[in-house]
Amino acid sequence: MYSLYYSPGAASMVVHWLLIELGVPHELRLVDTAAKQQKSPEYLRLNPNGVVPTLVDHGQPLYEAAALVLHVADRHAEAGLAPAQGDPQRGLYLQWVLNLANTLQSPLRLWWYPQDIDGEHADTVKDGARRRIESTWERLDAHLAANGPYLLGERLSAADFYLAMLMRWTRNMPRPGHEWPHLAELARRMKARPSFATLYEREGLTEWA
Structure with missing residues (x-):
């Protein structure tokens, strides 16, 4: 266990x-x-x-x-929830999980703890993190518009659970992730799950x- x-x-x-x-x-x-x-x-x-x-x-x-x-x-x-070795979508799945870790989770930490980088210029660090996060939402929303409703198309994967959690983290930011329409639809689907x-x-x- x-x-x-x-x-x-x-x-x-x-x-x-x-x-x-x-x-x-x-x-x-x-x-x-x-x-x-x-x-x-x-x-x-x-x-x-x-x-x-x-x-x-x-x-x-x-x-x-x-x-x-x-x-x-x-x-x-x-x-x-994970494409197996040899599955054509395995590489995309790995790509998305690591992309979320690097392009969203990492700058989100800087949004909350800008002093970890530069306590004297915390506002500048925080603004840079916000811009990076918002540009990532823009790219993800465009991907879902063209290839959704999930990151792997019609196929739900563990990456979508990760993405939904990170959207939740931005709920109090100036422009949260769920304000983008296709991300909002993914959030709606994920929040509708009994789990x-x-x-x-x-x-x-x-x-x-």
């Missing part, structure tokens, strides 16, 4: 969501990030980066949200329901 170290609404959300969607046994271990529990010596032994999520699989702690998305979807290939309601109930979330 998996053990997921999580904090409500954090990057652990997509891993939790996939575990629910896949219907696989797992236990949740809440990490109190407000109390800096993720920086405790006990947690750092599991994840030296001091962030969530961490997923323990057969006694092995694993981290990095994008890697966990790929790992969980591959481990439960029977659900069809999304279960996720929200278990994590105690209400915004962007």
Whole structure:
């Protein structure tokens, strides 16, 4: 059974969501990030980066949200959320998961923590992150317009769960991801899944329901 170290609404959300969607046994271990529990010596032994999520699989702690998305979807290939090796869409699937990690999740962190780059020019860092995020939404919306409704066309994949989580993260930004029409449609489809309601109930979330 998996053990997921999580904090409500954090990057652990997509891993939790996939575990629910896949219907696989797992236990949740809440990490109190407000109390800096993720920086405790006990947690750092599991994840030296001091962030969530961490997923323990057969006694092995694993981290990095994008890697966990790929790992969980591959481990439960029977659900069809990850194109298999040799599938023509495998490369596109890997491309999208890593693209989301690099072009959205990375600048989103800078939006919230611009001081990590330059505390004296935090507003400049934050504005640059916002522009990068919005340009990425523009490209993703154009892709979905031409090739949607999901990132792999008619085929739902774990990458779409990841994308929906990142859209949720921008809900309070000047222009959130769901303001683009084709991204809004993908968000609507993902939020209509029964697993999304279960996720929200278990994590105690209400915004962007």
